Amino acid sequence: MKATKVFVTALLAMALSVGSALAGDLAVNGSTTVLPIAQATAEKFMESHGDVTISVSGGGSGNGIKAIIDGTTDIANASRFIKDKEVEAAVAGGAYPVPFGIALDALLPVVHPSNEVTDLSIGQLRRIYTGEITNWKEVGGADQPIAVVGRDTSSGTYETWKEKILVKEEASPKAMVVASNGAMVQTVAQNRLAIGYIGIGYLNDSVKPLAVEGVAGSAETARSGVYPVSRYLYMFTRGWPTGDALNFINFVLSDAGQEIVAKTGYVPIR
Amino acid sequence: MKDRSALKADRLPKALIALVATSGLAVMLFILWFLLRESLPVLKATTLGALMGGSYWYPTADPARFGMFPLIAGSLGVTLLASVIALPLSLGLAVFLSEICPRRLRELFKPLLEILGFFPSVVLGFLGMIVLAPWLQERFSLLTGLNLLNASLLMGIMILPIVASLAEDALAAVPRDLRDASYAMGATRLETTERVVIPAALPGILQASLLGVMRAIGETMVVLMAAGGAAVVPRSIMDPVRPLTSTIAAEMGETPVGSDHYHALFFAGLLLLAMTLSINLCALWIEKRGRRWRA
Numbered sequence: 221m222k223a224t225k226v227f228v229t230a231l232l233a234m235a236l237s238v239g240s241a242l243a244g245d246l247a248v249n250g251s252t253t254v255l256p257i258a259q260a261t262a263e264k265f266m267e268s269h270g271d272v273t274i275s276v277s278g279g280g281s282g283n284g285i286k287a288i289i290d291g292t293t294d295i296a297n298a299s300r301f302i303k304d305k306e307v308e309a310a311v312a313g314g315a316y317p318v319p320f321g322i323a324l325d326a327l328l329p330v331v332h333p334s335n336e337v338t339d340l341s342i343g344q345l346r347r348i349y350t351g352e353i354t355n356w357k358e359v360g361g362a363d364q365p366i367a368v369v370g371r372d373t374s375s376g377t378y379e380t381w382k383e384k385i386l387v388k389e390e391a392s393p394k395a396m397v398v399a400s401n402g403a404m405v406q407t408v409a410q411n412r413l414a415i416g417y418i419g420i421g422y423l424n425d426s427v428k429p430l431a432v433e434g435v436a437g438s439a440e441t442a443r444s445g446v447y448p449v450s451r452y453l454y455m456f457t458r459g460w461p462t463g464d465a466l467n468f469i470n471f472v473l474s475d476a477g478q479e480i481v482a483k484t485g486y487v488p489i490r
Numbered sequence: 491m492k493d494r495s496a497l498k499a500d501r502l503p504k505a506l507i508a509l510v511a512t513s514g515l516a517v518m519l520f521i522l523w524f525l526l527r528e529s530l531p532v533l534k535a536t537t538l539g540a541l542m543g544g545s546y547w548y549p550t551a552d553p554a555r556f557g558m559f560p561l562i563a564g565s566l567g568v569t570l571l572a573s574v575i576a577l578p579l580s581l582g583l584a585v586f587l588s589e590i591c592p593r594r595l596r597e598l599f600k601p602l603l604e605i606l607g608f609f610p611s612v613v614l615g616f617l618g619m620i621v622l623a624p625w626l627q628e629r630f631s632l633l634t635g636l637n638l639l640n641a642s643l644l645m646g647i648m649i650l651p652i653v654a655s656l657a658e659d660a661l662a663a664v665p666r667d668l669r670d671a672s673y674a675m676g677a678t679r680l681e682t683t684e685r686v687v688i689p690a691a692l693p694g695i696l697q698a699s700l701l702g703v704m705r706a707i708g709e710t711m712v713v714l715m716a717a718g719g720a721a722v723v724p725r726s727i728m729d730p731v732r733p734l735t736s737t738i739a740a741e742m743g744e745t746p747v748g749s750d751h752y753h754a755l756f757f758a759g760l761l762l763l764a765m766t767l768s769i770n771l772c773a774l775w776i777e778k779r780g781r782r783w784r785a
Binding site for chain 2: 279280282283285286303305306309365367372373374378379390393394395396397398399403406407410411413414
């Protein structure tokens with residue numbers, strides 16, 4: 221009996237000491253789209269705040285918001301706004317998620333560099349993704365079939381693409397599906413028949429971005445609202461942030477933070 | 491007195507082992523219970539027939555459609571083609587290693603095979619994406635090289651060393667007496683291998699094959715990277731497919747917990763478990779039969 225008591229006390233003491241060690245730690249979880257921003261800003265933030273350790277992981281917007289609801293993370297990154305169902309679940313659990321718009325993301329349609337097509341309308345993009353247009357010559361390209369590549373329907377990137385391009389339609393089930401922005405660049409760069417879409421931060425020389433409705437996707441056109449395929453990126457906190465979480469969010473929204481946002485390839489909010 | 495303490499000392503490890511064994515079993519049962527609890531609520535949103543037979547997988551559309559038939563077809567298609575590619579080759583390799591190959595070469599090959607069995611599947615998937623896919627597309631002028639054939643080839647490469655190594659074990663375990671008896675009857679080496687050794691090792695060989703098939707059904711990374719991911723029933727081996735495993739891996743991270751989609755993904759996991767379990771039962775049955783044959 222006495223031995224048990226001693227054991228329990230020891231356990232408690234251990235738990236407490238671990239708890240206090242975690243006091244200066246900040247957990248950031250969620251969307252892989254926001255991950256590059258979160259990582260870069262966290263590194264910079266830790267340089268100036270030596271006592272704070274920020275651990276950043278990317279498990280998807282849904283997982284991040286779930287972690288906010290469960291209280292297992294301090295900040296959740298999301299490439300979409302919180303859903304009604306998630307708000308209900310959070311409020312039922314006594315959590316009040318607070319959103320911070322921290323950057324803009326513009327989605328770019330991308331093709332193989334050898335493709336002659338340079339510009340597509342939203343209607344053309346929609347008909348390509350629903351499978352009505354199947355040949356590049358129908359949109360001013362060479363006479364060859366189109367290999368349509370999309371993202372899995374639960375990704376935030378797909379949601380934006382659906383919202384801005386497909387609207388009420390669904391992508392054809394025949395469209396190939398890849399699991400990340402990186403895989404999309406990889407796939408399109410390898411296939412001269414392919415068309416895909418990526419967040420602006422993942423663009424590199426191996427693929428060619430297309431203009432939409434005559435507007436080339438860029439920081440300026442996204443922020444001014446001229447470029448039609450762009451969206452806000454968010455960080456959510458459980459209740460109004462305090463302490464390190466508040467400092468970190470303030471840093472992301474500061475000029476220095478937004479400079480990092482721009483460097484990572486996304487669009488600063490101002 | 492001394493006897494009793496010896497008995498006690500004997501009882502402690504026994505209890506410990508029993509504890510470890512039951513906790514393993516308890517974990518397995520817990521996983522099954524968890525899978526059932528998380529997957530069955532999907533039946534509130536759709537029927538079992540629509541779930542298993544429906545051909546449209548639009549889990550986030552409004553209204554959502556949870557037709558898993560293309561996903562099941564994708565899983566079975568990749569597994570079947572991978573087995574067709576890998577099993578004959580691995581059995582040939584096993585026979586070569588156990589019956590034909592000089593001992594010194596065998597001592598080199600066997601560990602090599604076992605090491606290959608642990609090849610990380612993500613590396614294979616990467617090779618499929620970067621090397622195999624462009625080649626397939628160019629060679630057969632396809633829409634894409636990320637398809638059923640690509641994934642099956644990679645999967646075949648993955649299960650080949652496992653099956654070959656296990657089947658070789660089965661062949662090597664055939665008693666020397668049997669071979670000697672066969673030679674004594676005047677049979678040649680080929681005849682002995684063909685009519686004595688292989689039949690005697692058949693239960694083990696079949697088990698090795700089933701283990702390979704099971705590994706293929708559950709494999710995720712290779713199909714996620716190389717199968718193309720289109721949720722359609724493949725019409726040819728050059729069509730992209732989307733197996734159950736890659737669907738779960740790609741979508742679980744982005745779906746709200748507790749939604750119908752979440753439960754549907756768990757149901758896909760339950761289906762995978764049912765598939766591997768039935769193969770496992772097959773293997774058990776074969777082992778039982780094999781014992782009766784030998785007896």
